[in-house]
Amino acid sequence: MITAFQNARIFTGEQELNNQTLLIREDRILDIVAPSAVPSDARIIDAAGKILASGFIDLQIYGGGDYLFANEPSAQALRGISEAIVKSGTTTYMITLATAPMELYQEAFDIVHANPHPALAGVHLEGPYFNPVKRGAHTEHLIHAPVADEVKSLLKASKGVLKIMTLAPEVCSDEILQLLIEGGVILSAGHSNATYAQAMHGFDQGIRTSTHLFNAMSSLHHRDTGLPGAIFLSNAYASIIADGIHVDWQTLRISKQVLGRRLFLITDAVVESLSGTHVHVAAGDRYTLPDGTLSGSMLTQLDAVINCVKHAEIELAEALRMATLYPAEVMQAADLGRIAAGAKANLVLLDESLQLQSVWLEGKEVVQ
Known part of the structure; x- marks a missing residue:
């Protein structure tokens, strides 16, 4: 028909x-x-x-409906998240896990592998290979530098569902980066205090994109432009959280003018969770840790598109591309977006x- x-x-x-x-x-x-x-x-x-x-693509989202996957890694939670996300207009997403024990990653990989859904494209691990100086809302004692044996075990355990990993370029050797890339993982620079030179080296080694531009990364300083400067002057993509909180509207507008089609939208959305390993407290128009640290957004991808048009003077067609075509390019998925x-x-x-x-x-x- x-x-x-x-x-x-x-x-x-x-x-x-x-x-x-x-x-x-x-x-x-x-x-x-x-x-x-x-x-x-x-x-x-x-x-x-x-x-x-085209349906929206969200490469970084932690939960939906009443479920935060990291706190409830189950088939029921994954199904509920998928249903809620699709009803919001996002038809492709990466379920995201924060820095956590390796045992949780193994459990989550097994559940994702055993419960396919047409909207679920894989797992995005945000952590644990970070610079602790830029840990943001992540658990400090679980952050560590990678070693080859652990990375090999992680790739084997993922059974192919690990698709994206956010890491700090300055804590990862070239060997580690190549292991992950050869394992089919898209690398994203984030939670990083990298200098410009360290970040550019990471991009030269194959890091394709970067995570929530300006959040949890070295500053754009006039004597060392850090990771943001390397993003601007490389060919790397960058995700951004367009809620006016993680970055203000002027920063969104400037970033768009500099990066053009390399800037794409994510929600980094969580749901309220007052117990478990990952606690998120609803605080008006955002989620925070109990100490007030910003920990996630309340966005949908459609909200982000509307914000781009309404607050950052981005034309509708381009705002739509930021939530569809450009993340599909990051995925190298020709049949999406x-x-x-x-x-x-x-x-x-x-x-x-x-x-x-x-x-x-x-x-x-x-x-x-």
């Missing part, structure tokens, strides 16, 4: 199309055609002038106020 989306403003990831019809079949995008070329037996969905875009023939039929329908109307995950409409 072919489904045809008519009368939509189609944001493909490259351009906006009007007076065109999007065709999907099963879990894939079939084509974009003129209305006159729609098959006679297609199921018609009238978008009534609304915005049709765009509306094109052969891509996954992961879609969101938004009204003119950018309020979410509908979500399709691999061609199936998600019940809101």
Whole structure:
């Protein structure tokens, strides 16, 4: 069965199309055609002038619904998180784990491996190979420099579900970086006090991106630009938390002007959890540790897109790319983050106020 989306403003990831019809079949995008070329037996969905875009991609999110995966690593929690995230418009995500004992990572890997979900792309480990000076909300006594045997064990235990790892370039040898890259892990520089030279060396060794720009990293100083300066002057991507709290709107705007298509959105979202290893307290418009340290956002990716448009003077098409096309490029996933023939039929329908109307995950409409 072919489904045809008519009368939509189609944001493909490259351009906006009007007076065109999007065709999907099963879990894939079939084509974009003129209305006159729609098959006679297609199921018609009238978008009534609304915005049709690729489903959002979030490469760093800790939980959703009532579940924080690190505190409740279970199939039920993973299912609940996936359902909540998809209903918010995010159709691809990396479940993220903070610095924790290796036993928790093993348990989480096993659960993710045994419970696939079409929105779940893998695991992002944020830690434990950090510079403790920039630990942020992470548990200090669990932070340590990596050794080869531990990294090999970690890769073996992950059974291929470990996809991204945030680490500090200055605490990792070239050997460690290459072990992880050869193991299929995307490396992201973060929680780092690296000098400019240390950070650039890490990028030269294959670190592809960086984690929550400006948060938990060395400062952009006029005598040593540190990790931010290396990000700006390299070819690396950078994620950013666009809530006006982790960075202010002017910093978001400046970063976008400097980085262009290398800047993408993450939520770094958590849920309130008042017990367990990872405690997050809801504090108005953010989450904190009990001592007040900022520990996560309340964002959805759609919130982040809206904030980019409303507060940072970023055009809608570009803000959408920051939550779709650019994170897909970080993943090197050609069938995600765009509306094109052969891509996954992961879609969101938004009204003119950018309020979410509908979500399709691999061609199936998600019940809101």
